[in-house]
Amino acid sequence: MCHSDKFEELHIWKEARNLVKEVYFQFQGNENEQFSTIIKRTALAVLCNIAEGYSSGSLIVFQSFLFEAEGCCHEIRNFLDKARTRKYLSEEGIEKVGRTCGAMMAGIRQTLQRIDECKQ
Secondary structure, X not given: OOOOOOHHHOHHHHHHHHHHHHHHHXXXXXXXXXXXHHHHHHHHHHHHHHHHHHHOOOXXXXXXXXXXXXXXXXXXXXXXHHHHHHOOOOHHHHHHHHHHHHHHXXXXXXXXXXXXXXXX
């Protein structure tokens, strides 16, 4: 692709890994196991979409997977609203995951911009 040979070298993939770590940390031992499992899987989907899309070797495919990853970030934000309403997580925990998710979404947008530049 544009610069890296491995998805593990991508800044955006590292950001997604941080999102997964934060979600797993905040939701460990959560009383609602089903809810915790769903939000953890969604965070993992962000990470996996970036890896799979980048590994395709196609900018167009990578772009498509980044849109999927961004959609997962929106799902996480939705889950955070539910976690707040149902008091599954402290306000501090919700804010930490929310900030990490926001940084992830900004990284996705920046990467999409760079892909457009590479295409030209």
